[in-house]
Amino acid sequence: MPQSFDLSVSETLLELLIITGILVLFLVIIRALSGRYIRKNVHSAELRRRWLVQSRNALILILLLGLVLIWADELRTLALSIVAIAVAFVVATKELILCLTGSILKTGSRSFNIGDRIQVKDFRGDVIDQNLLATTILEVGPGKITHQRTGRMTTIPNALFLSEPVINESFTHDYVLHVFTVPFKMQDDWRLAQKMFLESANRHCGSYIEEVRRYMEDVSENRGLEVPSVDPRVTIQVPAAGEVHLIIRIPTRSGQRSFIEQAILADVLTSNNFQAGTHVDEPPKKTDMEDDVES
Structure with missing residues (x-):
């Protein structure tokens, strides 16, 4: 046959x-x-x-x-x-093709460079390497509001850039506008806290704020953007009934976000008591706090 x-x-x-x-x-x-x-x-x-x-x-x-x-x-x-x-x-090569396509999209959009701090989905950290298939970051956390490295390395497949937005926290590179939140109850003396945080932010940022202002003007001119205000701000947010959040925005060097934030918090909170019905006759005893400088 x-x-x-x-x-x-x-x-x-x-x-x-x-x-x-x-x-x-x-x-x-x-x-x-x-x-x-x-x-x-x-x-x-x-x-x-x-x-x-x-x-x-x-x-x-x-x-x-x-x-x-x-x-x-x-x-x-x-x-x-x-x-x-x-x-x-x-x-058979679907994932590899998606990774290559994601690499092309990432390169074409110029979404970030080596050294930038990015967040993609639940992954957040400083970019230390990138190639056609993957991007490697040093994790920053824990969570999305802290700025210290955890010591862990994460390899992100470039296919993820096709379906997830990329947040670049180092868009302005040398200097950034850092934001952090301090919650209070509505009955607390949050007005005094707002004043104290603004004064502390001005003290800690005053030595380099003019340098930041010139830098932001150069960046805005090069990118055709409106020049942002770099002066420290403390604004109010009411996320729920009975709560008041103070939103503190400060200019800082990109590698000292955590250090400046911790310095301002320690300066205000260790020498004041903002609870309702309390009067501070003398500031509470300061405790040793290790400066948390980003590596």
Whole structure:
């Protein structure tokens, strides 16, 4: 049975080759006869050249159509095989293709560079390496509001950049506007706390605030953006009934966000008591606090 199958396949192939040879031979003869006829009977050189070119192109077109008709079944089988192989390849390498596409999107959009602090989904940290397939970050946390490294390294597949937004916390690089929140109850003396936090922020940021202002002006000019205000601010937010949150925004060097935040908190909270109905006769005893400087 296998021998008859092989024989039938070889006979079919031989038949197709013979028909193809006959077609090619027939067209070659037609080409020679038509060329001889045109050279003998057309006296204008320009017209003769035009007829020779047109006859040649017509015969080539007939040859291509004839080959397609002769080999149609084999071409259909070959096309189906190629499509099946392509589909299998795409399915097998789907994740790699997504990673490469994500790398192209990331590069084209210039969403971040080496050294920037980014957040993608639940992953947050400083970018230390990136290639065609993955991006490596040093984790910062815990959570989304702290700014100290945890010592853990995270490798993010670039495919994630296709479906998730990227938050770049180092958009302005050297200096940033850092924001942190301090919650109070509505009955607490949050007005005094607002005043104390603003005074403390001005003291801690006063030595370099003019430098930050010049830097932000340069960045805004280069990127065509409106110059942001860099002065420390303390604004009020009421997230729920009975609660008041103070939103403190300060300018700081990108590597000292946690240090400045902890310094302001220690300065205000260790020397004041903002609970309702309490009076502070003397500041509470200060406790040793280790400065938390980002590595």
